[in-house]
Amino acid sequence: MSIEESVKGIKARDPAVNPGTRASSQRLTGRKALVTGASRGIGRAIVEALAEAGADVAVNYRSSEEKAEMVAMGAEAIGADTWTYRADISHIGEVEEMRAVVEKYFGKIDILVNNAGINVDMLFKKMDQESWNKVIQVNLNGVFNCTSTFLDHLMESEHGRIINITSIVGQMGNIGQANYAASKAGVIGMTKSLAKELARNKITVNAIAPGFIETDMVSGIPDKVKEKILAQIPLRRFGMPEEIGKAVAFLTSDDASYITGHVLNINGGMYI
Numbered sequence: 001m002s003i004e005e006s007v008k009g010i011k012a013r014d015p016a017v018n019p020g021t022r023a024s025s026q027r028l029t030g031r032k033a034l035v036t037g038a039s040r041g042i043g044r045a046i047v048e049a050l051a052e053a054g055a056d057v058a059v060n061y062r063s064s065e066e067k068a069e070m071v072a073m074g075a076e077a078i079g080a081d082t083w084t085y086r087a088d089i090s091h092i093g094e095v096e097e098m099r100a101v102v103e104k105y106f107g108k109i110d111i112l113v114n115n116a117g118i119n120v121d122m123l124f125k126k127m128d129q130e131s132w133n134k135v136i137q138v139n140l141n142g143v144f145n146c147t148s149t150f151l152d153h154l155m156e157s158e159h160g161r162i163i164n165i166t167s168i169v170g171q172m173g174n175i176g177q178a179n180y181a182a183s184k185a186g187v188i189g190m191t192k193s194l195a196k197e198l199a200r201n202k203i204t205v206n207a208i209a210p211g212f213i214e215t216d217m218v219s220g221i222p223d224k225v226k227e228k229i230l231a232q233i234p235l236r237r238f239g240m241p242e243e244i245g246k247a248v249a250f251l252t253s254d255d256a257s258y259i260t261g262h263v264l265n266i267n268g269g270m271y272i
């Protein structure tokens with residue numbers, strides 16, 4: 001697909017038609033962000049929180065254009081400029097096309113949020129190579145694809161920020177999730193290495209490790225298993241996507257300018 005063709009479905013808020021309601025004092029005013037896997041769940045909440053904080057946001061999605069447009073419209077309603085773009089982040093060619101379009105029609109980004117992720121759970125003794133590779137390809141290689149492709153944007157920014165959404169499972173492991181745990185632990189190692197490498201470019205790199213958050217990913221867990229999980233969470237509830245979004249807005253702001261290489265646990269005390 002050519003860049004011109006792929007621009008179909010992308011739209012920006014017209015400030016003349018919709019001036020928005022945000023105050024100019026917001027801490028991310030003038031910053032541009034890209035959030036991957038942002039048509040629902042945690043990604044959606046991150047878009048909303050960044051928009052609330054004053055950022056303009058490019059919304060990446062893999063399959064649901066309609067849902068992505070809804071997310072963008074929500075951000076536009078509070079005054080953000082938005083772009084939506086379909087790309088499978090596990091294919092570097094698609095990420096490179098996304099970069100070309102984002103750069104041309106939205107602008108260079110200051111903030112990259114690597115949120116897209118999948119799980120294909122099964123006991124390790126049943127795990128085939130395809131199930132292993134699929135999860136690594138999206139959750140770990142996808143973070144590589146997006147970070148390396150957009151790195152020069154971030155290097156040119158005065159406020160370069162990378163936020164990687166990892167998982168409590170990458171920290172403590174979980175039965176049936178060896179592939180997922182390996183991918184998320186890999187993201188933590190990558191975050192810490194990049195924090196050291198990119199400090200000279202004034203880019204901060206942090207990870208957020210959510211515990212169990214109420215999204216489609218968690219709604220598929222059988223009730224009996226959910227009860228067992230809740231018993232292990234000191235705050236006795238699952239987290240809400242907004243609680244991740246707010247942390248992303250903080251870590252990408254100037255208030256967090258001296259925080260890099262950190263893994264922020266948002267897990268109700270389940271892993272400390």
Ligand code: NAI
Binds near residue numbers: 041060166212213
């Ligand atoms: P979700 O399944 O609701 O959303 C994931 C999004 O990523 C979806 O919109 C999906 O289309 C997108 N996506 C998947 N593969 C993609 C690809 N190849 N290219 C582009 N987009 C792709 O899941 P949720 O819960 O919102 O998860 C978001 C992130 O948070 C994931 O990285 C997940 O591993 C992580 N996480 C979630 C937890 C939870 O309890 N919900 C706990 C810990 C981490």
